[in-house]
Amino acid sequence: MSLAIAFAASDAPSAQAALAVLSARYGDAPEAEADVIVALGGDGFMLQTLHRTQGLDAPVYGMNRGTVGFLMNGYLEGGLVERLQRAQEEVLNPLRMHATRSDGSEHVALAINEVSLLRQGPQAAKLRITVDGRLRMEELVCDGALVSTPAGSTAYNYSAHGPILPIGSDVLALTAIAPFRPRRWRGALLPKSAHVRIDVTNPERRPVMADADSRSVRDVVSVDIRSAPEVAHRILFDPGHGLEERLIREQFA
Template identity: 80%
Template sequence: MRQPPKIHFAASRAEIAETAQRVLAARYGHVPEDEADVIVALGGDGFMLQTLHGTQHLPAPVYGMNRGTIGFLMNEYSENDLLDRLAAAEEEVINPLSMRAETRDSKIHEALAINEVSLLRAGPQAAKLRITVDGRVRMDELVCDGALVSTPAGSTAYNYSAHGPILPIGSDVLALTAMSAFRPRRWRGALLPKTAQVRFDVIEIDKRPVMADADSRSVRDVVSVEIKSEPSVEHRILFDPGHGLEERLIQEQFV
């Protein structure tokens, strides 16, 4: 008889998630994350991103159950039939973005982002950004509240709220989206190949400070930010059949 998988249950700090962790661990067993065959994340999308980042060095895939608000990256919560659901789950493999940000004090900050890397104005005036793609300046000056580069997996998050496009999960494309662009006023962004390397340079850094953010990990007073896809890092996410990222991305476009 096939042995059931060893499960590590991770929970956000929300009471509803911690309660679910206790109930599920008592029912299905619980092992340390480095001994697990699968990691079950209990919380919302933010906690799912946190779990993926925190376990990317481990071979175990992550199966999320929604104990948060939206739960785009999560499956529905149920205390029943978890082993059957894990056995039938479909796997999606996604690559994050890497961010390399230089600050005014010449320090370099590096981070990975599963959803997006964004630049945001950090003062009362709009940001001014120069955009370079693969070593070629594509826009000398973008005046805006901010700009971001999004993966397909993150295209329904901040990117979509900023009126960026929803990208099919299997597409080798990144979205470059402006937030409240003032000049050029009608510029809404660009679609770039997944291999593209994007650089933002901040213009008038003293007058118009800018912060960079990679999946909620923020760096203030940046002078330049370089962004590219990181194919050497793979995040394995499990979804119930028929409810994977591809289906959810399509579904989002008809609501």
Template identity: 75%
Template sequence: MPKAGKITFLASDSEAAKDALAKLSAIYGSVPLDKAEVIVALGGDGFMLHTLHATQAMDVPVYGMNCGTIGFLMNEYGEEGLRERLESAEEEVINPLSMRATRADGTVHEALAINEVSLLRAGPQAAKLRITIDGKMRMEELVCDGALVCTPAGSTAYNYSAHGPILPIGAEVLALTAMAAFRPRRWRGALLPMTAKVRFDVLDPQKRPVMADADGRSARDVVTVEVQSEPSVRHRILFDPGHGLEERLTREQFV
């Protein structure tokens, strides 16, 4: 990380984050966002994802400080020595997933996801999905509560809760994971190359409606969803030395 320059502090709506914003801005100053050389996001993982999405066109590194709950993407909160921490921080570069979801009425919903793109049943009956990888049909019918494609950075989030694998941050792979698969019974998914283009077709969408979600950006009543890595977009995330994503991903497996 180059010498810490002009800092912009951004905070979530929580009282702890707003209190931290006031204290840190008073100590270090805070420039307008368009002048930032580094962004310090105050909140939890949800706010970090929001900040990364909102500033992705700026190519400015983001350093998170945990004022939330889990804080997997965040550093420990502290008011002392922030400039020194920024100067010694390690940078991780993450490429998001792109989602292109076509709804039953023909409209198309596009969004980017840093963690995962997920399909979820939107009614009382299980979803029925057909899965195609790089133009080749790989599973004719998956009956499940849902399925997701995740990045290595997102592999400890929803994916891990659905019993998907934790992926090393440098791995050039994506995880395709099923939620509560009924048929094939207990099918948990597959590992795919980072370049894979995944297509989900919703079977019987009127009787078994499905919604698609990319980091909280949702589309209902989808009939097809296409997912792939988007190398043209990069998110720069800063971590304190020895506490980067690779260390966190490894540590998570030995809890």
């Protein structure tokens, strides 16, 4: 069985070198006509590729030419067609961020990993958190807060001491970043269906930016976050090395 493969590569020299070798060996189909898209780079480039190709039918298979490569498979030049035919598919639903800025403008973006709010200046942010229309925290004084999907739970969320979430758990993590008050608040686990609203109090003196998978919006006054189940990102992994196994393994590292 032949496969039409489209290659995409980051600007890193190692990724560009791999692109030249692999496209010469396997051909390089247009993405709109491909059976599968092979992304060469790191996790950041994989996220970019998933966002960019979300309207296409082809799943994305990553090969690591970056640093961490949590969303990537190992890099090998040989046997690629056979690896793609054996690969197992995971489906990821992103978060939808709806951010309102102080000038009244509104910005919508999707995030496969997390939506985060971060202080924009030297002073700590003051945030008010509402879940499903019910006020849950009147004031969180912190460097920021984030809502993470299971796929993103080992990224920024984990660095902020948030929990690792199993794939398929239908749970989101709400995690504080360097909380000052309440100092011992460890965040919350929320159902995937939850609608989280975070309001910025005193945004003039304590400005805050919002970020969805590295796409940033400055001077936000409120951010609404909820899952987007109608959007499905298809990602391929070698057998035995899928996201579920990686998330479990990470907890014993």
